[in-house]
Amino acid sequence: MSARSAVQPNPQRPSSVRQIAEIVGVSIATVSRALNAPHQVTPATRNRILEAASRVGYRPSPLGRNLVVGRSHLVGLIVPNIGFPLYGLMARSVEDILEPLGLRALLASSDDDNDREVEAAQSLLRHAVDGGIVINSRASASLPSGPRYPWIHLSPEAAGLSGAVELDNVAGGRLAGQHLLSLGRRRLAHVAGEGREGDDREAGFLEALRDHPLEAVGRAVGDYSEQTGRISTRAILERVGRDGLDGLFLASDIMAAGALRELREAGLRVPEDVAVIGFDDAEFAGLLTPPLTTVRQPAKAMGAAAARLLLQSYTLESSETLSNQPVLFAPELVVRGSSVAAHHS
Amino acid sequence: MSARSAVQPNPQRPSSVRQIAEIVGVSIATVSRALNAPHQVTPATRNRILEAASRVGYRPSPLGRNLVVGRSHLVGLIVPNIGFPLYGLMARSVEDILEPLGLRALLASSDDDNDREVEAAQSLLRHAVDGGIVINSRASASLPSGPRYPWIHLSPEAAGLSGAVELDNVAGGRLAGQHLLSLGRRRLAHVAGEGREGDDREAGFLEALRDHPLEAVGRAVGDYSEQTGRISTRAILERVGRDGLDGLFLASDIMAAGALRELREAGLRVPEDVAVIGFDDAEFAGLLTPPLTTVRQPAKAMGAAAARLLLQSYTLESSETLSNQPVLFAPELVVRGSSVAAHHS
DNA sequence: CTGAAAGCGCTAACAT
């Protein structure tokens, strides 16, 4: 079946420079110039070419063009999971920076898996991306690279790599600690997260606590799920007793959501009995009961910074290289009802 | 650091079939065959070629290949905003279906804007995507298309288009209505959402209510924000009085979050005084207080269905065409504490 | 200002 042929020399195939050249009666070189360097062509012929082009609905083929110029205008974007809001936000702002320059993001999910990430990078390379951004890399070092394939790293473990954007997690933990202290809380506890991020947040938290006369400091570790937020909180409560806790910092908002629930069920009031503070400032943080105080991770700004870094490396001489100093982002404290009783509202 | 050069004649330019052909002493055609149709080549030479290829770190250029085969193995993915969790989930599952087939998603955000969407589609086409999926299209009809550029629509307004995946919003509204009725609630109200989606959800809701002796039915319209959820709830309360409401359905979970807050501040208990039900089953629905009963939108399944539809159109004869019947997805009721008092837990 | 010609990297007949 089908339009296999017979009608036109080529019914299916989109119009090409050659077709236009024939219509107008010029060479394909002139057509190319009229399109890419208009001032190099006599207005008269240029117009005839442009007119013919729009008449046949001409679309330049990026395939042909890319082949000769050697760039695809594609940028790889490796993300643990684009379905996670935080990563989605970062991806979005990467896109916003790239788009005005005619660059498009090619997506790949790594699921936080070392091997999948390397595979993704290779796959993207096979699609001829001009460069790439990798969020929360697990395999930074082993990513296939080269002068023509700059990878920008947007993650906590990128230390020492040539193009990196990081959140200052230590500062974030410090912020949380200082906030609880400033509230007069002295029986504190922390539910840490896994990995480098979690370690840094905890380090900052403890640093803020140092030299303060605390009555107690509890600790547990979670995996950034609501579940472990609850369980860890319960465990801490059992250890220190209902009166042994008046300030709780968790390494993520999701865990904090679990903590809020657990505390409520234990009959403790937030923030009166215990002030709670999370990390990330996820979309839902302000919707919880009470609204969650948290340490905000500037996802959009970080995504934008990574994109700009990539752009910058585009214009570099091949001998030059990006700074080894990561671009560090400062987190920000967002105070809500889980740490300070609502004034009114 | 690193292998800046000196090793190869050409430090910068990646290796090509030609280079390998020269090294091994065969024609470039044989190299191509050894790579793409191994069995057409003598094991001996094949091995020498493969060995040489890996030695020089050969990576086939997709640009050259695509140019001749006429496909880019790129799929466009137009999304209102990849930063929205629901869309992120859909994107992720599209990716999961596409990846095993060597297809990659090229991302573009439309911000729910008609013009931006058309621009995005054109931009993707310029990047030679083989086809595309457009989520929540505002401009379905005016998207540049053709037999070689199948667009699959994943949205409520795609009716009548050739490849479409839709959520049965009417059924969703009905589910919500039936649930409230089954709970014995008779003083109901609805906070509708804008657009076709909102209309359908409301239509289904009202349909379920028909023929039931209701004491009152309130109504307001919101724009899917927490703000308008609150305001609408307040307005309804003012209109019908504190005792005039015992069941509230909102067209989105975010609005429902606002409603929960408003009801609490009005001193009404959920679910005892009023049962609340949202729509979407967003990530945070289960984290609210009380956990939100909602109508679940099967985002992952819908994304996967759209991807499969696209794949299907890949293999179609050019005269064939996809069904005009949209693939309809049934929403699912998720009962939580906002409509039924917790048994225990 | 314009045309002719070469070539980007690869595949696909068509020969051998």
Add this chain to the structure above:
DNA sequence: ATGTTAGCGCTTTCAG
């Protein structure tokens, strides 16, 4: 089984 040849759509010298 392998080589030859042509050409995908486009840009870019190099001449004129």
